[in-house]
Amino acid sequence: MTVNDDSFTNWMHREEIAESMIPIIGKLHREQDVNVLLHSRSLVNKSVVSILKTHRFARQIAGEELSVTETMPFLRALTTLDLGPSQIDIGMLAATYRADGGGLSVEEFTAEAVAGATGDNKIERRASRDVVLYGFGRIGRLLARLLIEKAGSGNGLRLRAIVVRKGSGQDIVKRASLLRRDSIHGQFQGTITVDEANSKIIANGNEIQVIYSDDPTTVDYTAYGIKDAILIDNTGRWRDREGLSKHLQAGISKVVLTAPGKGDVPNIVHGVNHDTIKPDERILSCASCTTNAIVPPLKAMADEYGVLRGHVETVHSYTNDQNLLDNYHSSDRRGRSAALNMVITETGAASAVAKALPDLHAPITGSSIRVPVPDVSIAILSLRLERETTREEVLDYLRNVSLASPLKRQIDFISAPDAVSSDFIGSRHASIVDAGATKVDGDNAILYLWYDNEFGYSCQVIRVVQHVSGVEYPTYPAPAV
Template structure:
């Protein structure tokens, strides 16, 4: 039996290895991303591809066989597709449930026929992106933008604006991009061009602009035009302050913190469609807001939400002190690595900006804990309509599989998961199915979220949307 199991593993590994060049060619030549249940297979190893197939059992309660997805990938590779995202996992599962007697090739060609490139249609031009600030979120955004360069016709990271920290500033910033204590090594190569003050990452030339005053920069001097600037400093949070970024070469400004005043707070998957061409300044809200709004919407749509209290157990952040010292905020001056720190959260009040129908129905508080990344939100919900645990979990699972919030909500059914298991999660939140409690119209839903990486993925999705490079996904929800 052991020999049979190993032989089976080698056979499946061989299929995964055969997938790698096909996936790479589709991505780099045609901007077609291959997914398995919303998880990208681009730049994955053979083992990574097999693990993505294995993970499907957490959602579908059955493992996806690579033998089922491989012929679908082969068919996709033979079609002349426009830039798009093709989920071979969803296609394979849908094919299993199809009773029309079609072959895998026939089924696939029919399911993705709308993704075929129109005659004479070219790929859209690349869109420039500038990062203002290069801290925790800024560097993760840089990694994601570099990862998603594809054929070069999508988003292109052109520059980073920072204040100069010293003589070795460029080398140190490149080193921080290259090595991360939480998220590991950068996936690729990084070269520093000191003479031109440029970091070259996987062929992407990123100009480092040293400035502490946004009004002093003319981005067109660096060949940057019609760019989206992502402000991840949090220094300015209202329209007046953020409008300083609307300089020559910059057409839109995105804030990676809750916006104030008339700044729209956007949670991708929930209210990003409310954005119009005239919205020049917008906010991606907070990591916690992005984690709780999608499942709250899902629960409200199905059962109705009468009231919800959100308690977040949040990893400490740079805003806190390593050792006890003065801090303008209550309790945040106490040592972050040594204490649980009870503090406030603006996420509950921010819900109303993304889901106006829940205005006044959500309260919240937060406990900062001595972990560097991955947080948890507990939704203590009073529903208008009573339900059962199985019905509620099945609803959230279905939303994660076949709704417009596929990329926001994920589900885990494991009884052994802990916070570090979710480092690098690209979902806005992951529902812990086994921890869910339901009694009539009262429910407690536990949500894991990588408050750094998952949030950064949400920011990139918003930027992709406002620039028109968020390519359609097939099969469509």
């Protein structure tokens, strides 16, 4: 047998194992509300090839490839346990066991590592929480995809309605079509039908009421059986407490804004300050995509090295706020063609850092350039540190942060030398450290941070909504503090 034959036989063997993983992962998710992860990446509803690629990717951040032959025994071990709602990272289980299994069998090690999610320790499955999307643009439709995806277990968040202004002719059909197909993020994973008579979009069995209104105070959500709902305002029309309170007047329980909040509206970056949300807080903001991209790595660097000052330069994809061709715009430069120009513009991300990291007293400045790509941006974060370090030390530290810290869902790490912006479309992390571009000289460090300013940000919004709704389940093994 040739080497090529050996490689192909090995591939087919791993395919077979990955194929057998799918029904186990699906059953754990549906019946026990357990989300199986691999180094923070969900394996629920993933294909055979996707599962294998996710294992392969571990090599880039952990330094060595992780095989399905290593993780499968841990997955099987989970099926023998009385698990409650949780997120369990079989990649972390395998890596930790490989480093030091303590002389235990895989079954014993697994039972000990996830003990907080079993038996008397497990939390009860909670009733689903109604969610309303106010607005259905770029972010709104991605939020809809994520909410529908996460409704698979029948618990957690349940998208009940979208509120939009009435358009002309076949409005609901056109909105369903935009949800079904996206030029950047591809086709919707599932089926979508339209019930025009009852103004509903049915996506993967989820009946989503389409409500037409231009005034939040006039919507009667109880007429649709919607109660105690969390509303996600992705219009950006109101950004202060007074304006967003209009939703509360209609009976909404909590309002989450997908733009930087003004005044005393808390700006939340999940993973960094979501635990500061007061139980009685009814209005909050998820800040901006750029704030979510820079704050987690900024916190990580400040915690380890200290930060004296910093500057962030954002090279940002164009957005709907710009003109396709030169035309009138209230902003000085955004009226020029987004598809033909690099456009210097302002960013509020630097000032928003103070709200998310109030204990960081270092001055952070910022500026932004919009460029002719439709999605994925990069933030260049230049820092003056409190102590000198080396490039190797910083990269080792950030690699470990992405693998095993409380920020591992926010910070990703890539060492591929040929990575470009389109490679990060669909990334669920708030920020991806580009190892090859990182520069360190004594007490100066420059980090290049990729981020999908649409999808990655939407994932951060959903995490905040899960947290305030009480359906953010604990992760095992617990990340290192």
